[in-house]
Amino acid sequence: MSYPIIFKEQMSEQVFALRVRAPQIAAGALPGQFAILRINEGGERFPLTLADWSAGEGWIFLVFQVVGKSTFTLSKLQVGDELKDVVGPLGLPSEIEKYGRVLCVGGGVGIAALYPIARALKATGNRVDSIIGARSQELLILEKEMEDVSTSLAIMTDDGSKGAKGLVTWALEEELKGEGADLVLAIGPAIMMKFASAVTAPFKVPTRVSLNSIMLDGTGMCGTCRVEVCGKTRFACVEGPEFDGNEVDWNLLLNRLGQYKQEEAVSYEQARSGCCRE
Ligand SMILES: Cc1cc2nc3c(=O)[nH]c(=O)nc-3n(C[C@H](O)[C@H](O)[C@H](O)COP(=O)(O)OP(=O)(O)OC[C@H]3O[C@@H](n4cnc5c(N)ncnc54)[C@H](O)[C@@H]3O)c2cc1C
Numbered sequence: 001m002s003y004p005i006i007f008k009e010q011m012s013e014q015v016f017a018l019r020v021r022a023p024q025i026a027a028g029a030l031p032g033q034f035a036i037l038r039i040n041e042g043g044e045r046f047p048l049t050l051a052d053w054s055a056g057e058g059w060i061f062l063v064f065q066v067v068g069k070s071t072f073t074l075s076k077l078q079v080g081d082e083l084k085d086v087v088g089p090l091g092l093p094s095e096i097e098k099y100g101r102v103l104c105v106g107g108g109v110g111i112a113a114l115y116p117i118a119r120a121l122k123a124t125g126n127r128v129d130s131i132i133g134a135r136s137q138e139l140l141i142l143e144k145e146m147e148d149v150s151t152s153l154a155i156m157t158d159d160g161s162k163g164a165k166g167l168v169t170w171a172l173e174e175e176l177k178g179e180g181a182d183l184v185l186a187i188g189p190a191i192m193m194k195f196a197s198a199v200t201a202p203f204k205v206p207t208r209v210s211l212n213s214i215m216l217d218g219t220g221m222c223g224t225c226r227v228e229v230c231g232k233t234r235f236a237c238v239e240g241p242e243f244d245g246n247e248v249d250w251n252l253l254l255n256r257l258g259q260y261k262q263e264e265a266v267s268y269e270q271a272r273s274g275c276c277r278e
């Protein structure tokens with residue numbers, strides 16, 4: 001099986017999008033699911049969310065931020081290049097029901113994971129009011145797409161270069177103090193999801209987050225992705241990636257995400273300098 005890249009777009013300085021031919025994955029994909037990729041024979045396995053797909057045309061759409069060796073290597077591939085393995089769809093799909101007013105909150109590249117879920121929630125008859133944010137205007141992705149699937153869209157940037165100046169969690173708090181919500185869905189960096197959950201807690205609004213713990217096999221066998229939710233160990237790859245944000249042990253997750261920082265920095269530097277290529 002080969003997985004050729006059929007479209008490539010640079011969305012911002014560090015964010016790229018690829019459309020990859022993967023008919024079997026596209027045929028079974030549901031919002032909230034992800035794939036695990038291996039770029040080449042010696043490459044590591046790493047997860048990316050299915051940001052979109054077409055069962056009819058047989059492709060999946062991946063949006064990724066360059067943060068280390070694998071994402072850097074992926075960003076260098078061109079249309080026509082092939083990925084070694086793409087496994088999916090993995091993870092439990094997002095629960096899509098009629099809730100009422102749903103606040104969809106997305107930060108950075110997390111907006112790509114939020115998009116298909118927001119679209120499905122809107123199609124099911126929910127009122128979807130979205131808040132998306134990034135450090136600055138250049139880093140904001142999928143604004144038009146999120147606008148299309150939302151009843152309203154608020155934009156926040158850290159430097160005020162687009163929308164209002166500030167954090168998505170500030171806008172979330174204002175919405176909860178105002179009209180309130182029946183469900184909050186927050187997807188972005190772990191620290192953003194931690195604070196979004198802290199904001200919703202006093203309002204007692206159900207809050208779903210999509211956990212980005214380190215994953216390896218994605219099938220519940222290796223335990224790499226384990227997180228603690230409501231005091232119990234859960235495997236994010238098969239029991240998630242979505243969990244109740246107010247039940248997640250965020251400090252444990254943040255510690256585990258940072259545990260290989262030194263090794264990751266070394267292999268990223270080697271990849272950038274062209275050394276030790278597989
Ligand atoms: C279910 C899920 C969906 C994801 N979807 C997306 C997405 O759509 N777009 C996107 O840009 N990123 C996504 N990520 C994060 C992405 O997998 C990591 O950024 C990527 O693995 C980093 O690899 P690297 O070699 O470039 O960087 P590294 O230098 O190896 O790592 C940089 C940081 O990325 C995280 N990371 C490293 N390896 C993994 C791994 N195997 N699994 C998960 N996290 C890892 C760690 O926090 C690490 O500190 C997702 C993660 C999960 C768990």
Ligand code: FES
Nearest residue numbers: 216218220223237
């Ligand atoms: S990634 Fe191995 S058990 Fe989840």
